[in-house]
Amino acid sequence: MMPMKSLNNIQQNLAEIKARLSTISAQPITLVAVSKMQSIDCIQQAIAAGQLTFGENYLQEALPKIKALPDNLQWHFIGPVQSNKTKDIARHFSWVQTVDRAKIAEKLHEHRPAQLPPLNVLIQVNINDEPTKSGIAPAHVAELARVITALPHLKLRGLMAIPDAHQSEQALRHTFQSMFQLYQSLQDSYDIDTLSLGMTHDYLLAVAAGSTMVRIGTGIFGQRGRTHE
Numbered sequence: 725m726m727p728m729k730s731l732n733n734i735q736q737n738l739a740e741i742k743a744r745l746s747t748i749s750a751q752p753i754t755l756v757a758v759s760k761m762q763s764i765d766c767i768q769q770a771i772a773a774g775q776l777t778f779g780e781n782y783l784q785e786a787l788p789k790i791k792a793l794p795d796n797l798q799w800h801f802i803g804p805v806q807s808n809k810t811k812d813i814a815r816h817f818s819w820v821q822t823v824d825r826a827k828i829a830e831k832l833h834e835h836r837p838a839q840l841p842p843l844n845v846l847i848q849v850n851i852n853d854e855p856t857k858s859g860i861a862p863a864h865v866a867e868l869a870r871v872i873t874a875l876p877h878l879k880l881r882g883l884m885a886i887p888d889a890h891q892s893e894q895a896l897r898h899t900f901q902s903m904f905q906l907y908q909s910l911q912d913s914y915d916i917d918t919l920s921l922g923m924t925h926d927y928l929l930a931v932a933a934g935s936t937m938v939r940i941g942t943g944i945f946g947q948r949g950r951t952h953e
């Protein structure tokens with residue numbers, strides 16, 4: 725009898741996360757594997773387990789990975805977008821989750837090659853009003869949505885947020901609920917389908933509050949900057 729091939733950690737972690745997601749939500753939840761500071765080898769292990777959607781924060785780190793790996797992968801840009809990086813981001817990613825200014829949206833639109841499908845965009849919301857964090861204030865989201873939907877090389881898909889990490893579970897729950905309400909009110913006016921909330925330590929709470937997309941790094945790959953045998 726053939727011995728069963730044992731799963732490595734990355735494959736096991738992915739399987740566990742997917743199993744948990746399917747227990748807490750009847751809707752399919754998109755899992756973005758955050759591969760920043762993880763090696764190409766680790767990403768290949770995730771691909772071998774069927775994971776095709778990856779998130780990267782830094783353009784310079786992402787480009788060599790995107791070029792080295794198969795082109796059926798879907799890359800999400802999840803870091804702050806500097807305006808001098810918009811050209812490469814618009815060409816090499818299929819989603820940008822961190823649009824928080826009209827100027828950045830306009831530049832991404834301008835640089836998105838016309839032969840590619842529109843770039844999927846999420847508006848990043850500074851939901852806990854943190855002075856050091858990127859994201860637009862909730863009160864200005866509708867205005868930015870109007871700008872983005874007028875740009876044909878962009879497709880507004882929804883909202884994203886990174887909540888303040890130093891809050892109680894109850895406060896975090898409330899934060900996620902506020903994001904869900906904002907998402908629902910935007911849905912009244914726009915055809916959007918994505919609420920990107922939840923990371924390794926809070927994705928179950930996020931999905932319980934209505935998130936449709938989670939971004940998980942260490943929960944899949946382990947600590948960043950380590951290699952896996």
Ligand SMILES: *Cc1c(COP(=O)(O)O)cnc(C)c1O
Nearest residue numbers: 758802923924939940941942943
């Ligand atoms: C790093 C990062 C993540 C993943 O964080 P983990 O805690 O490793 O799951 C998710 N979203 C964004 C925007 C990130 O920068």
